[in-house]
Amino acid sequence: MRLPSQTTVPARSGTQRSAIAEGILDAAERLAQTRGFNGFSYADIAAQLSVTKASLHYHFPSKADLGHALIERYSRVFAQALAAIDAHTEDAGEKLKRYVRLYDDVMSSERMCLCGMLAAEYATLPVAMQDELRSFFDANERWLTDVLEEGRRAGRLTFRESARKRAQAVLGALEGAMLVARAYGDVRRFRSTAAQVLADLGVERPRAAHA
Amino acid sequence: MRLPSQTTVPARSGTQRSAIAEGILDAAERLAQTRGFNGFSYADIAAQLSVTKASLHYHFPSKADLGHALIERYSRVFAQALAAIDAHTEDAGEKLKRYVRLYDDVMSSERMCLCGMLAAEYATLPVAMQDELRSFFDANERWLTDVLEEGRRAGRLTFRESARKRAQAVLGALEGAMLVARAYGDVRRFRSTAAQVLADLGVERPRAAHA
């Protein structure tokens, strides 16, 4: 992890950053997702990348800068994943299954959703990070709301209350399931809850795979 | 755990502790529930209680000791609350409503469930705290499982899957709802999700109060 000269990374959309900065973010992201934003230091990143702390400060002057970049990138990647889902299928049930799979992938790498993690540390975060954190949840909520609304209209999903409130409930349930499951180091625990969230919406259980 | 002279506090069940130690735990608990276990220091507690840090170390030598006492007390009080619910009603739906109210009370004091908070910091906690944390969730899961099982048997509740899995899903959903709602400083957001969790189990929405 040490590519000094050129940059290699296209990164057409959003903020461009050097490959080195991306590597720092990769390490910081993993630490933040496992230990929390207050649970790691520049020294931890430096050790993993075999560079000095001072070097890290060149790329991200303050930890608040690092945290900002962390959420910004995470939100951007997540938004791309949601766009990819939209591009892949029109079916609300299938969209939700794929949405759940995004969380499942995070859990499978023995991490917690970055923003779920930061939500716990909310009170200790710089104001900028607090705002960006809510924006992440807002974006998730909007996407879920649209999917739920459309799914209900198409007779694919069933639920009472507004789509928005249901979206909030789904988001919270998945975040909470990750949170608790991680204490048991048991992905199945998350999957079990996720399956129930989908079932409660009327999404049938997957019996056979359908490409 | 160090009770020199008398104690003043009745505390018939469980570990006895001085009134001073209880005061320290009160302050530490609030800090842990708002900022996380890694988000506060002995200095924070000392400032709130107008004593010195050294004084705190007399009652809780290490922070691990403090954390242990924190979970132990929280679990004990929670268990008593569950016992009180059991003593008050036989109806599974009513039990669940009261269970939700326990969480609602925590949220209303602008806190997060202590153990939900600690679950986020899981990887950074002393092993003893990790074990006690899982015990807390286990106890919740057992109680919920019994209530769900009984409620279904009595035709009061409806759900597929095993009661145990449903219990895990309910617990996770409530913890996650608290987690996210706190970022918005909005208790209603928690209540909305909690109501849906109950509704999905077939618990009717409360129309009129019934003492």
Place this chain on the structure above:
DNA sequence: GTCTATAGGTGGATAGAC
């Protein structure tokens, strides 16, 4: 039981050479 004083370590962050 509480205090002062302090040890020993780590946190984020900066200066300036290379």
Place this chain on the structure above:
DNA sequence: GTCTATCCACCTATAGAC
């Protein structure tokens, strides 16, 4: 861009007087 060296604030924890 990365390094060495360093600053200072803060952390947990202890010694010993009162």
